[in-house]
Amino acid sequence: xxxxxxxxxxxxxxxxxxxxxxxxxxxxxxxxxxxxxxxxxxxxxxxxxxxxxxxxxxxxxxxxxxxxxxxxxxxxxxxxxxxxxxxxxxxxxxxxxxxxxxxxxxxxxxxxxxxxxxxxxxxxxxxxxxxxxxxxxxxxxxxxxxxxxxxxxxxxxxxxxxxxxxxxxxxxxxxxxxxxxxxxxxxxxxxxxxxxxxxxxxxxxxxxxxxxxxxxxxxxxxxxxxxxxxxxxxxxxxxxxxxxxxxxxxxxxxxxxxxxxxxxxxxxxxxxxxxxxxxxxxxxxxxxxxxxxxxxxxxxxxxxxxxxxxxxxxxxxxxxxxxxxxxxxxxxxxxxxxxxxxxxxxxxxxxxxxxxxxxxxxxxxxxxxxxxxxxxxxxxxxxxxxxxxxxxxxxxxxxxxxxxxxxxxxxxxxxxxxxxxxxxxxxxxxxxxxxxxxxxxxxxxxxxxxxxx
Amino acid sequence: xxxxxxxxxxxxxxxxxxxxxxxxxxxxxxxxxxxxxxxxxxxxxxxxxxxxxxxxxxxxxxxxxxxxxxxxxxxxxxxxxxxxxxxxxxxxxxxxxxxxxxxxxxxxxxxxxxxxxxxxxxxxxxxxxxxxxxxxxxxxxxxxxxxxxxxxxxxxxxxxxxxxxxxxxxxxxxxxxxxxxxxxxxxxxxxxxxxxxxxxxxxxxxxxxxxxxxxxxxxxxxxxxxxxxxxxxxxxxxxxxxxxx
Numbered sequence: 001x002x003x004x005x006x007x008x009x010x011x012x013x014x015x016x017x018x019x020x021x022x023x024x025x026x027x028x029x030x031x032x033x034x035x036x037x038x039x040x041x042x043x044x045x046x047x048x049x050x051x052x053x054x055x056x057x058x059x060x061x062x063x064x065x066x067x068x069x070x071x072x073x074x075x076x077x078x079x080x081x082x083x084x085x086x087x088x089x090x091x092x093x094x095x096x097x098x099x100x101x102x103x104x105x106x107x108x109x110x111x112x113x114x115x116x117x118x119x120x121x122x123x124x125x126x127x128x129x130x131x132x133x134x135x136x137x138x139x140x141x142x143x144x145x146x147x148x149x150x151x152x153x154x155x156x157x158x159x160x161x162x163x164x165x166x167x168x169x170x171x172x173x174x175x176x177x178x179x180x181x182x183x184x185x186x187x188x189x190x191x192x193x194x195x196x197x198x199x200x201x202x203x204x205x206x207x208x209x210x211x212x213x214x215x216x217x218x219x220x221x222x223x224x225x226x227x228x229x230x231x232x233x234x235x236x237x238x239x240x241x242x243x244x245x246x247x248x249x250x251x252x253x254x255x256x257x258x259x260x261x262x263x264x265x266x267x268x269x270x271x272x273x274x275x276x277x278x279x280x281x282x283x284x285x286x287x288x289x290x291x292x293x294x295x296x297x298x299x300x301x302x303x304x305x306x307x308x309x310x311x312x313x314x315x316x317x318x319x320x321x322x323x324x325x326x327x328x329x330x331x332x333x334x335x336x337x338x339x340x341x342x343x344x345x346x347x348x349x350x351x352x353x354x355x356x357x358x359x360x361x362x363x364x365x366x367x368x369x370x371x372x373x374x375x376x377x378x379x380x381x382x383x384x385x386x387x388x389x390x391x392x393x394x395x396x397x398x399x400x401x402x403x404x405x406x407x408x409x410x411x412x413x414x415x416x417x418x419x420x421x422x423x424x425x426x427x428x429x430x431x432x433x434x435x436x437x438x439x440x441x442x443x444x445x446x447x448x449x450x451x452x453x
Numbered sequence: 454x455x456x457x458x459x460x461x462x463x464x465x466x467x468x469x470x471x472x473x474x475x476x477x478x479x480x481x482x483x484x485x486x487x488x489x490x491x492x493x494x495x496x497x498x499x500x501x502x503x504x505x506x507x508x509x510x511x512x513x514x515x516x517x518x519x520x521x522x523x524x525x526x527x528x529x530x531x532x533x534x535x536x537x538x539x540x541x542x543x544x545x546x547x548x549x550x551x552x553x554x555x556x557x558x559x560x561x562x563x564x565x566x567x568x569x570x571x572x573x574x575x576x577x578x579x580x581x582x583x584x585x586x587x588x589x590x591x592x593x594x595x596x597x598x599x600x601x602x603x604x605x606x607x608x609x610x611x612x613x614x615x616x617x618x619x620x621x622x623x624x625x626x627x628x629x630x631x632x633x634x635x636x637x638x639x640x641x642x643x644x645x646x647x648x649x650x651x652x653x654x655x656x657x658x659x660x661x662x663x664x665x666x667x668x669x670x671x672x673x674x675x676x677x678x679x680x681x682x683x684x685x686x687x688x689x690x691x692x693x694x695x696x697x698x
Contacts, residue, residue: 008645026642027637027639027642029464029639029642030639066639068496069492069493069496070495070500071492071495071496072495073499083492090500093500094500
């Protein structure tokens, strides 16, 4: 009830809680605000990027969450046009009852459409379905020059692909049209199998890829020696109508909003004691080792398992954590992944969560993460003083082997290794300077990696 | 059910209709901004399966409101509920020295509501069922230096609605007055809201819908504004005038 005033500074971070940055978080109620507000600005969706990809120290961080309208849904052709602030969850709630699904979903249903584009996210079905950008028909981008452009892979491929995976640094995606995938039923058939070691875990991702398009290996980051890299591969595919027993058929699509536990306010301390996690990893592995195909009623437990714990990031305490996700060509994967896991264990910083996936072809985006080979994602608590040095070392090794670090997860990489990881960097820079000549779109990630200077 | 939503692009209006709408309901949304209004209409239809129409509505064009209302009811082929959400929150210091600006606030927050709701009330009264839900403000309980023009316009709206409720009560038409406190919305964007008093638009909308189903004629949203404003109302002027409210 007071007069409107300047937005105030607040402390903000990515999903991993590190780094924390003082910024003005401003809800983007009107897109015109982007044009009328001077100075650098960052675009933020639902804050699911792990590191500093959606914060800007001292500047304004515009939240796209108020821009969350569905604009057009063609139920026959499976085309959805929407604003960037709609979340994956909201999209599924609308399209699944109509017999459609997003061809690619990230690991959380809370990511926004804009975030999925900016990070060019991939799912557990990357070898078959590619990344998110492959299913975009077109989008409209407001660059730093204030111009609104409608871009598609056909009409203006350069701006289109610089924006897909461009981490929100080329401009603001005002709306996008996605091509959806038909499903017969909203049910999934899932199958899990244990893998005894790293070789088996990697090999498991190559068997049955067509039958089960979704596959990922959860890896026990605590297992050592001959068991290093052991885990559980879980596969899934959409069920055919004929596979659904009569008692389950015709049941309406259940909204997947159930949260089993919610972690309250930010925790001061790390609530994940090492011993308990070690035990959990072992038990989880034993419990999930069933080998018979199972019919799943919802998609959440398969696609978004961690969403069952609301604000699970808070378990890591106020220091936050680091997610380190790398991609490597197939021939280097075993050795490097083994070295990495061993090294992290040696500095008493084993990953609390580790996930291994197969990646198919390159995406078209110069800064898009997916590349042929394997990807390993590790959640690392920030407890060991040696961790930054070890990760820096591995950045260089990954870069020299033709691999890369996923920018949507990154919070700490040094700018020097970026060009080796993303060889088309200069091409991207050219587009960035073309549609955002004054570097209006900035983020801490962009500043750190020299993407907006 | 057939609903008419006035000021449909407001943050609370959107939360409200998304929670209210059921498959098969019919809505006509009125708002000043055509492209925003059409986007909100499309979104509502896609998310809920309701049938949604949009009509441009310039709140300050009061003399044409009777015709606008007639047209709207005609397009909906009936009317079960009117939801009035538009309003303007100015910076008090600005409107103190700017008569056109002040006039605009009075016009949008009060005169436009009168011009639109009278013909709607007429229709509902004849039909002998339906409701009028309007968003007013706890700011209208007592004039305070930080926003007395807004407060006065909302106080006028509240009193008008009370009278309308009185008049319509024999016909079975319900008039519901929601007195809102601080809500995070486009209107209050940039207003420094003290943390414990903050309410999201979604939460406010949930409470408004619960109030809509209740028997009460008016309610503070959230409830704690009732005792707070009661205390502010009861302060003697010599004490009140020394405060920084």
